[in-house]
Amino acid sequence: AKRRGRNTLLLFRQDMALAAQTKLRNIEELRRAIDEQQFHLEYQPLISVETGRVFGVEALVRWNHPTRGRVPPADFIPLAEETGLIVSIGDWVLRTACAQAVAWGEEGLRPLTVAVNVSARQFREKGLHASVAAALSKSGLSPERLELELTESAIMEDVPTALFTMNALRGLGVHLAIDDFGTGYSSLSALKHFPVRRLKIDRSFIRDIPRDQDDIAITAAILSMAQKLNLQVIAEGVETEEQLAMLKEMGCKEAQGFLIGRPASPQAVAERLQGEADS
Ligand code: C2E
Ligand code: CA
Ligand code: CA
Ligand code: CA
Numbered sequence: 001a002k003r004r005g006r007n008t009l010l011l012f013r014q015d016m017a018l019a020a021q022t023k024l025r026n027i028e029e030l031r032r033a034i035d036e037q038q039f040h041l042e043y044q045p046l047i048s049v050e051t052g053r054v055f056g057v058e059a060l061v062r063w064n065h066p067t068r069g070r071v072p073p074a075d076f077i078p079l080a081e082e083t084g085l086i087v088s089i090g091d092w093v094l095r096t097a098c099a100q101a102v103a104w105g106e107e108g109l110r111p112l113t114v115a116v117n118v119s120a121r122q123f124r125e126k127g128l129h130a131s132v133a134a135a136l137s138k139s140g141l142s143p144e145r146l147e148l149e150l151t152e153s154a155i156m157e158d159v160p161t162a163l164f165t166m167n168a169l170r171g172l173g174v175h176l177a178i179d180d181f182g183t184g185y186s187s188l189s190a191l192k193h194f195p196v197r198r199l200k201i202d203r204s205f206i207r208d209i210p211r212d213q214d215d216i217a218i219t220a221a222i223l224s225m226a227q228k229l230n231l232q233v234i235a236e237g238v239e240t241e242e243q244l245a246m247l248k249e250m251g252c253k254e255a256q257g258f259l260i261g262r263p264a265s266p267q268a269v270a271e272r273l274q275g276e277a278d279s
Pocket of ligand 4: 180205
């Protein structure tokens with residue numbers, strides 16, 4: 001038994017060493033991905049429920065790995081956060097999304113809001129304000145067209161500091177949204193003080209609508225609270241006509257999800273908007 005114990009320990013150590021090696025390699029690859037520009041952005045439409053019109057897009061980062069192919073954000077954003085590489089990735093995302101919004105305008109498309117995800121780590125870094133300011137000035141995008149999506153948990157980590165950062169960002173003229181809303185624990189009293197314009201109801205609450213009565217109740221509560229606080233609300237992850245109809249009935253004015261449109265290339269977004277203009 002003793003011997004087996006030792007073997008197990010040895011195997012455990014080998015596992016740890018292997019895991020550490022894999023991690024180092026992943027970090028190395030992530031670093032290279034930044035240098036070699038293996039990232040690109042896709043854009044998912046945000047619509048007004050009433051009219052079905054696209055009012056904005058959310059930029060979503062994509063990693064095309066030379067051998068592994070498409071690596072989903074869920075598989076590399078956490079490591080990027082942990083290592084701080086998210087700061088340079090995030091900076092690139094900001095600059096690219098702002099430049100794209102301007103490029104669409106130059107193609108003659110009507111002005112859209114472009115929403116960009118800001119990770120908890122980015123939000124904590126002092127350089128965020130300068131990075132946003134640089135993305136705006138380099139692209140020439142007018143600030144009110146940029147919306148930064150902050151997660152509830154990133155804000156609640158340290159409310160006074162978060163408030164300071166949010167107000168500074170608002171000072172640039174950009175808008176703020178709270179992403180994955182409902183999964184964290186922001187108190188109503190805190191919400192009142194946040195300079196945000198929009199809440200994004202997390203997909204987990206939308207998924208089982210209209211079947212799940214609890215999710216309907218939670219969504220209704222978020223909608224009524226937001227209305228009282230004068231906040232706009234968008235439902236994330238809308239996949240079916242039933243969900244969209246129910247949300248509309250509940251007074252939800254904005255939606256995003258595979259039903260409405262998958263994340264797509266800049267060209268595909270342009271074609272869709274061109275189509276809307278023609279019809
Ligand atoms: P998120 O910010 O909540 O983004 C929405 C995610 O839900 C996207 O996944 C999108 O493709 C997916 N989605 C949209 N509609 C539907 C739907 O109807 N059904 C389902 N099942 N999924 C839907 P994606 O692109 O894989 O991104 C996952 C997460 O990775 C994002 O969640 C965000 O937290 C993070 N992420 C993506 N791009 C960036 C980025 O540029 N910067 C940072 N910091 N994080 C990013
Ligand atoms: Ca988001
Ligand atoms: Ca979200
Ligand atoms: Ca989410």
